Amino acid sequence: MADYRPINATTHFKCAFDVCMKKSDESGASLMSRLRQVLQGWAMTKVAPSKKGLLRGAWFYNGNPLDEPWLVVGDTQIRTGIALADSHPDPKAWVFELIHKDSSETSRRWSVDVGLVRQDDGTVRLTASNHHWMIPNYIGPYPEPPAMATPRFLRYILNARDFCCSRGSASVGSKFEVVTHENVQQIYERLRDKNRHLPFIFVTKSQDGDGLAINPVQLYRFLLGNANVFAFYDDAVLAGMNYLLGDDFRVGEGSVRCFHRYFDKKHTGNQRWHRYFSPHQIEEQGEQWVIQAIANGFARNSDCLSARDIKSFNDIHSVRRSAQVKRLRQAIADRAASTNDEELNEMIIAYDELEKAMAEIESFANQLSKEKDAAEQAQAEMRYQIREAERLRQQYQDAATIQKTVDTFKELPKSLSEALQMAERLFPDKLAVTENAYKTATEFSQGSEYWRKQESVATAWNFLFCFANVLHELVFTEVAGDPSCQFKDSTGYDYAPTEGSMTKDDSKMMRKRSFTYKGTQFDMSPHLKLNKKKGEYLRLHFAIDQKKKRFIVNHFGEHIETAGTRRQS
Secondary structure, X not given: OOOOOOOOOEEEEEEEEEEEEOOOOOOOOOHHHHXXXXXXXXXXXXXXXHHHHHHHOOHHHHOOOOOOOOEEEOOEEEEEEEEOOOOOOOOOEEEEEEEEEOOOOOOEEEEEEEEEEEOOOOOEEEEEEEEEEEOOOOOOOOOOOOOOOOOHHHHHHHXXXXXXXXXXXXXXXXXXXXXXXXXXXXXXXHHHOOOEXXXXXXXXXXXXXXXXXXOHHHHHXXXXXXXXXXXXXXXXXXXXXXXXXXXXXXXXXXXXXXXXXXXXXXXXXXXXXXXXXXXXXXXXXXXXXXXXXXXXXXXXXXXXXXXXXXXXXXXXXXHHHHHHHHHHHHHHHHHHHHHOOHHHHHHHHHHHHHHHHHHHHHHHHHHHHHHHHHHHHHHHHHHHHHHHHHHHHHHHHHHHHHHHHHOOOOOOOOOHXXXXXXXXXXXXXXXXXXXXXXXXXXXXXXXXXXHHOHHHHHHHHHHHHHHHHHHHHHHHOOOOOOHHXXXXXXXXXXXXXXXXXXXXXXXXXXXXXXXXXXXXXXXOOOEEEEOOOOOOOEEEEEEEEOOOOEEEEEEEEOOOOOHHHHHHO
């Protein structure tokens, strides 16, 4: 009994793009024939060598016969379908479906569906999708979701010298592109092109070496046909791109930014729509998590397929029925003309009116789709404006609170603990200060003559003020760029979102950076550094409370021991 893909199958991968021939094939084969040859060769790799001859028959090009809808070879079943054109040697459309067992999970099935449609301009629209499911009525533990993968034939098509693949004005490649001084302007113009129907992904150089923040080769392998990846190995080139992008859309060092196919610098609200992964997020979540997140967005949940695409056998049957209806209409028209049958003429008129109405509905649907895209853009802009208004309202509210609280202070704080107390009173929504923070501040002041001086305490107060305002904005509003670099540029102070790898690998060290506040466990690895000179340094360790959008200060004073300082002692 043949397997059929159920409606509850999980989409693993999908893509769609247009293919044209760069040059004529030496054998004289058409583009449709060449693409079917590629798929035939790939299908042969899925069956035993002794069975490959079964796939060489003309049925592969012309479609399975109705009495034998499937070719079953071992655990693999294959079928093809065709929609002929009246006056062209190549078919109007062709579909291919292959279903096979999972190599490691015997109760899981996989399907690969490919659709080819010959278009009026000579190009071929190619769609490909990959699905998996458990066999009907399966009872037992469900296996882990399969790792991301793409059909190998796509790599061949995208790499072939005689094929040229595109989506809109964007060419679809199979390798990432390095951005240089020579092509940075051109890539920026390609990004701005409104006919670009392909997402662009910018990967920058890692902050701690010459490598990239994530592996572009692996990323591309999961995104074949769905996005173009650009790598920035040169900081100067990245600076040039950021100059062109502007502050709202800039890409920070050590980060990754995914630009959707709609990009308009005039609509700054789109900056949050173009997904941004900061160095801290990449380090915290891991490279594989970031790659998987991008692959899920652009390869599994892509909007690349349209309602008119030929994606499966159901679609090819619709094309066949449409062609058959047109032939019947012509036959009826010829008969009506020869017999002068009024009833037949009325049927023809009714059919023409129905076809016209269908064309109008289709045109209306396309217009609605465009309006939907425009509405989504406007909605994104409105949401941004609402967030900005809320932020300004909050800033005004904060300013009023600060002014009210400042009136209660007749002079600046005289100690580190007083500075902490003032900061907590001024910014109650942004800061919480633990008893341990006050304790460490008091002990540090008592043991340091430098930090008992009034001018030093004034510096510490400015340090805390920048912490509560500038860093809070950078951490909790997802602004583009690296918060560490931006905080340093804005204030001159150093911010480290985490500890070094050696310290993080030391469980004893990390226990010193863990604390409990109101029944919840927090990590205070994030820290600020003030001065590096012996006797004048100051460290502020805090936790990031994402739930309440605030910082929890738990240490203000002495340098906490790290793997490096312990090794030096």
